[in-house]
Amino acid sequence: MHINAKCVTGTSKKRELNQRRKGFIAMNPKEKKKKILLAFSGGLDTSAIIPWLKETQDAEVVAYCSDLGNGPDAEGLKRWALQLGAADFIFENLKEAFVSKFAFPAIRAGASYQDDYLLGTALGRPLIAERMAHYALELGASAVAHGCTGKGNDQIRFERSWAYLIPQLEIIAPWRVWNFKGRKDLLGYLSEKGFSLEAKEKKYSEDLNLFHRSCEGGILENPAEEFEPSEIYKWVSPISKAKKDSITVEISFEQGIPVALNQKKMSAVALLSFLNEVAGQAGVGVLDLVEERTNGIKSRGIYETPGGTVLHLACRALKHLCWDRDLLTTSRSLGAQYGEAIYDGNWHSDLKNAIESYFETASETLCGSVKVKLHQGSVNFVSRQSPFSLYSAETVTFEADEGGVHHLADGYCKISALKQRLMGSRDQRMSRVSGGLR
Numbered sequence: 001m002h003i004n005a006k007c008v009t010g011t012s013k014k015r016e017l018n019q020r021r022k023g024f025i026a027m028n029p030k031e032k033k034k035k036i037l038l039a040f041s042g043g044l045d046t047s048a049i050i051p052w053l054k055e056t057q058d059a060e061v062v063a064y065c066s067d068l069g070n071g072p073d074a075e076g077l078k079r080w081a082l083q084l085g086a087a088d089f090i091f092e093n094l095k096e097a098f099v100s101k102f103a104f105p106a107i108r109a110g111a112s113y114q115d116d117y118l119l120g121t122a123l124g125r126p127l128i129a130e131r132m133a134h135y136a137l138e139l140g141a142s143a144v145a146h147g148c149t150g151k152g153n154d155q156i157r158f159e160r161s162w163a164y165l166i167p168q169l170e171i172i173a174p175w176r177v178w179n180f181k182g183r184k185d186l187l188g189y190l191s192e193k194g195f196s197l198e199a200k201e202k203k204y205s206e207d208l209n210l211f212h213r214s215c216e217g218g219i220l221e222n223p224a225e226e227f228e229p230s231e232i233y234k235w236v237s238p239i240s241k242a243k244k245d246s247i248t249v250e251i252s253f254e255q256g257i258p259v260a261l262n263q264k265k266m267s268a269v270a271l272l273s274f275l276n277e278v279a280g281q282a283g284v285g286v287l288d289l290v291e292e293r294t295n296g297i298k299s300r301g302i303y304e305t306p307g308g309t310v311l312h313l314a315c316r317a318l319k320h321l322c323w324d325r326d327l328l329t330t331s332r333s334l335g336a337q338y339g340e341a342i343y344d345g346n347w348h349s350d351l352k353n354a355i356e357s358y359f360e361t362a363s364e365t366l367c368g369s370v371k372v373k374l375h376q377g378s379v380n381f382v383s384r385q386s387p388f389s390l391y392s393a394e395t396v397t398f399e400a401d402e403g404g405v406h407h408l409a410d411g412y413c414k415i416s417a418l419k420q421r422l423m424g425s426r427d428q429r430m431s432r433v434s435g436g437l438r
Helices: 010-022 046-056 074-084 097-111 120-137 152-167 183-192 270-279 306-322 325-343 352-365 405-416 418-429
Strands: 034-039 059-067 088-093 142-144 170-172 205-208 213-216 247-254 256-260 284-292 298-304 368-375 378-385
Touching: 034 120, 046 074, 046 142, 046 183, 046 205, 046 247, 059 074, 059 120, 074 088, 074 152, 088 270, 088 418, 097 120, 097 306, 097 325, 097 352, 120 142, 120 213, 120 325, 152 213, 152 368, 205 256, 205 306, 247 378, 256 270, 270 306, 306 325, 352 405, 352 418, 405 418
Parallel strands: 034 059, 034 142, 059 088, 142 170
Antiparallel strands: 205 213, 213 298, 247 256, 247 368, 284 298, 368 378
């Protein structure tokens, strides 16, 4: 944090600078006032941050909030932010951009983290960071701020994106410098400032956007504990309560991107919203994962990604139809790296951009439709079709051999087994025991 370093000299001044950084004393009123853009949710943490920034940084604070599918109350948040002392409030509806430019490209790449997590939270942060960088420059802000804690992943996701997009601006992370210990301290601080906030103790920590809902904390902090699904699930019906009737949906893809349901073109938001509803009713799309955060801490989370799960599996089925094995193997490896890049906050990086370019090229033939049947937690494939399919019924059939594959296989098998023949002859000469022979 850079606070008018020219005025800070000597031991006492250094001590003063450190005290300012930790929030003990306010800045000199004669120093130039900062303008800080804050990622604002209206929760306890970011509510306390507004007056804290004004007090300790002598700053003009602009609160930024966006809707990625979590449905924030824009008018209510604006009133609250201004009441807390924000100079202005910015709100954006980013649902379409989030789904079409972040979630769907991740589906195309088959991106996941530690096998199964489809990266719902991690995909939302770089978009918020991008928009905040845009407004920070437009407003002439000298700093951006967030309310992420020092133990989680989101701090690095915001800050790595900002480091790329606005490297010249300061980043302020109050949880890493102030002396507040938890909710009680923050409520007390707001009360001292004359602000009353009804902040009920949350049993679980929840994150929500149009792609997924996550739940952490409470009983989930013990990986050995079983939980009651009805207490945690909100999007997906537990199997015992899932719809008994199956539902069949046909998903159409163009270059790996979902574009239509049941042959009806739809916007990205409408398509994902519909699948979230029907897949959730069918009990599809829940993950109980013990994951390793970027800082090495293990945590357990419950992730509900009903529509995303169906799209992920359908796109993978289309890849098996349209791509050869070598392309599939390479894409599987790069998809995992893509997922790790997203998880670790590297959306804005050369690696992510290069992998994205790979999938844009590889997916030129990833067009067609996949029909799936959703039933009580399962996703079953009914049909797969593509104009670029590599499947040949004439070649695979047992009823005919018009291409003469049976005859050609004689030479193929002998040549492909040549290496084993040479190794086997060598081991016989050396009297080495191989396999089950004695």
